[in-house]
Amino acid sequence: MSKKKSLFVDCSEAANCCDKAQYKEASFFEKLKIRLHFALCGPCKKYSTKNTKLTNLIEKSDIKTCTEAEKKQWKEKIEKEISN
Amino acid sequence: MSVNKIDATKWVDKYSDYLFNYTIVRVNDREVANDLISETFLAGLKSMKNFKGEATERTWLISILKRKIIDHYRKINSKKGKAEVKINYSEEGNEGDWLEEQAPDRFDKTAEDLMENEELGLAILDCMENLTEKQAKIFKMKTIDGFDTETICNEFNITPSNLWVIIHRARVTLAECLEKNWF
Numbered sequence A: 001m002s003k004k005k006s007l008f009v010d011c012s013e014a015a016n017c018c019d020k021a022q023y024k025e026a027s028f029f030e031k032l033k034i035r036l037h038f039a040l041c042g043p044c045k046k047y048s049t050k051n052t053k054l055t056n057l058i059e060k061s062d063i064k065t066c067t068e069a070e071k072k073q074w075k076e077k078i079e080k081e082i083s084n
Numbered sequence B: 001m002s003v004n005k006i007d008a009t010k011w012v013d014k015y016s017d018y019l020f021n022y023t024i025v026r027v028n029d030r031e032v033a034n035d036l037i038s039e040t041f042l043a044g045l046k047s048m049k050n051f052k053g054e055a056t057e058r059t060w061l062i063s064i065l066k067r068k069i070i071d072h073y074r075k076i077n078s079k080k081g082k083a084e085v086k087i088n089y090s091e092e093g094n095e096g097d098w099l100e101e102q103a104p105d106r107f108d109k110t111a112e113d114l115m116e117n118e119e120l121g122l123a124i125l126d127c128m129e130n131l132t133e134k135q136a137k138i139f140k141m142k143t144i145d146g147f148d149t150e151t152i153c154n155e156f157n158i159t160p161s162n163l164w165v166i167i168h169r170a171r172v173t174l175a176e177c178l179e180k181n182w183f
Helices: A011-022 A028-040 A042-061 A068-083 B008-027 B030-046 B057-078 B111-128 B133-143 B149-156 B160-181
Strands: none
Touching: A011 A028, A011 A042, A011 B160, A028 A042, A042 B111, A042 B160, A068 B008, A068 B030, B008 B030, B008 B057, B008 B111, B030 B057, B111 B133, B111 B160, B133 B149, B133 B160, B149 B160
16 A cells, blocks of 8 residues: 555545554554544544444453364364254 | 244354353353353254244353353252352451451452443444454454454455455444444
């Protein structure tokens, strides 16, 4: 992706930077860009608020995922039972 | 009947995370949770013909799981003595004779907080069912398991910008769904 070295970005790029920021993967320059964009753009500011809220909720919920090995073992059991 | 046809081979991919989170807060032991979920799937297979399609498949599986969890509680409690709460009042003179006064606060969380977090977790997983299978998988890897972008891109053979588009769509869908169902 070729990025123009401009501080002024469109909404889709701002959203992209905002998503990256949720995973702490936004660079300093990207963070600067979204700050500036949000100051000018209401809807994007709103998206950012929602997005951050989502991150906080997921963190708070402490969801756990099953490992692939666990899933595989269940699948095998189910398949074995079906074929019987 | 054909409308409500059950495809048991899809159960694991569709419901295992939900069932797992439901179980783990109740039994607090990964291995036990695993076994209970296995039993649930097998019991589900056996009683598939009783599934009337009145509830969703997941609700039905949860109702089986609930019974498995209760059975599990009974089993560990029937090992005599373990079920008893042994109360030892403090030796002498200590301030606060009651157990409650002696127990340390469990972090800073109240029972209500823990309960709310559990419900929240299930609500989020619920909303994830609105995502496509690929979206859900990638979103979970990135957000919950915390894999880095490169690893996921390699695994799914996609570019980073593909990944961010998928993540973006997933986040928008989830935020909307949670707004409706949680707040």
